[in-house]
Every structure is written in C-alpha cells, then in structure tokens.
Amino acid sequence: MPVAPQLTRETVDLSGYPDLVVLYLGMRxxxxxxxxxxFGFGSKISEAVQDAPDGLLAHESIVYSLFPPHVGMRQYWRDFESLERWSRSEPHRQWWQSFLRDPKGTGFWHEAYFRRGGMEAVYVNMPDRSGMRAFAPVCAAKGPMFSSRQRAGLEGDAPPAPVQEQEIYK
Known part of the structure; x- marks a missing residue:
C-alpha cells in the first residue's frame, strides 16, 4: 500500500506587523x-529593491501572462507611511511622472490591501477589466482620488506633491 507523502503545514504570526500593507503591482x-x-523598468525595480527601502519587508516577482506580456510584483510593507514616503521619493517619483506623461506602450496598475482594513487600487492605461475592476464600479482617479491615502480611506493628508507634479496629477 502506498504511503501518503508527509505534509508540512505552517502559518504566520503577524502580530508584530499591525500596519502591514500588501501591494500587488503590474505592467502590461x-x-x-x-x-x-x-524591460527598462525591470532593472530599475531590481536596483530599488536591492537598496532595501525603509519599511519594505519582502518583494516577489510575478508573471501574470506571456501573451500579452504582463509582469509585476507583490510587496509587503511594514506600514503605509513607509510605502508612501518611498513612493514620493526618488527614483519612484520620477518613474511615475515619466509614465504619466507617456506610458510608452504599456499599462500599469496596483492594488493595496491593509491589515487594519481597507483596500485601494489604481489602473492606468489598462485595456482589460482585470483585478477589482472586474466587479467593482470604476471611477476617475483624479483630485482627491489620485492619492492612495484617500482611496484607502486612511486618515490624514498625503504629503503635498512638488509643484512640477501638480499639473500631471490633475
């Protein structure tokens, strides 16, 4: 009689991470x-992750599809404040500004899930209805909806965008 393989079942204790944020991102x-x-963004992202931004706990690459090419990542952040601080610093700020001026044949999206509750998402230049857009009503992400902080229903104001960014963010 064949012997069943031994299973190893584990879980995690997240009590040390009360403000954990899980972020999925993709470029299509x-x-x-x-x-x-x-391909140009791949090396830039690898460098940014190697620099170990404060608050980034883990980073994993994901292939969503080969046709059309659609890749991304899953990141775990200690808290929203560290994620927001990094996303408004260099080089990320420059990447985002450049992408919003000209996505150069790509689309980008992210979805964020907060351990304390709440979710938020943004989709830019994405032709399909993937992710939360497959079931939730879609609205424009401008004005107060431009900031992840507001979309997630988090308290406080986002740090002000530098003047040169404000025109892009409208």
Whole structure:
C-alpha cells in the first residue's frame, strides 16, 4: 500500500506587523514598443529593491501572462507611511511622472490591501477589466482620488506633491 507523502503545514504570526500593507503591482505591454519600456523598468525595480527601502519587508516577482506580456510584483510593507514616503521619493517619483506623461506602450496598475482594513487600487492605461475592476464600479482617479491615502480611506493628508507634479496629477 502506498504511503501518503508527509505534509508540512505552517502559518504566520503577524502580530508584530499591525500596519502591514500588501501591494500587488503590474505592467502590461499594450503595443510592441511597450516591450522596451517593460524591460527598462525591470532593472530599475531590481536596483530599488536591492537598496532595501525603509519599511519594505519582502518583494516577489510575478508573471501574470506571456501573451500579452504582463509582469509585476507583490510587496509587503511594514506600514503605509513607509510605502508612501518611498513612493514620493526618488527614483519612484520620477518613474511615475515619466509614465504619466507617456506610458510608452504599456499599462500599469496596483492594488493595496491593509491589515487594519481597507483596500485601494489604481489602473492606468489598462485595456482589460482585470483585478477589482472586474466587479467593482470604476471611477476617475483624479483630485482627491489620485492619492492612495484617500482611496484607502486612511486618515490624514498625503504629503503635498512638488509643484512640477501638480499639473500631471490633475
């Protein structure tokens, strides 16, 4: 009689991470030229992760599809404040500004899940209805909806965007 394989079952104790944020991100190639954009961001993201930003606990790469090319990552952040501080600093701020001016044949999205409750998402130049857009009403992300903080229903104001960004963020 065959012996059943031994299973190892584990879980995690998240009590030390009361403000944990789980972030899924993705970049999808929408036209052929977007391949260069996608590959260009890969090395930049690897460098940023190697620099171990304060609050980034773990980073994992994900392939969502090969056709069309759609890759991304899952990140675990200690708290929203560290994620927000990093996302408004260099080089991330420059990447976002550049992408909003010209996505160069790609689309980008992220979804964030907060241990204390709440979720938020943004989709830019994404032609399909994936993620939460597959079931939830879609609205424009501008004005107060531009900030993850407001979309997630978190208290406090987001740090002000530098003047040169404010035109892009409208």
């Amino acid at each position: 190639v929408n036209v052929f030229q977007g391949l260069a954009t996608l």
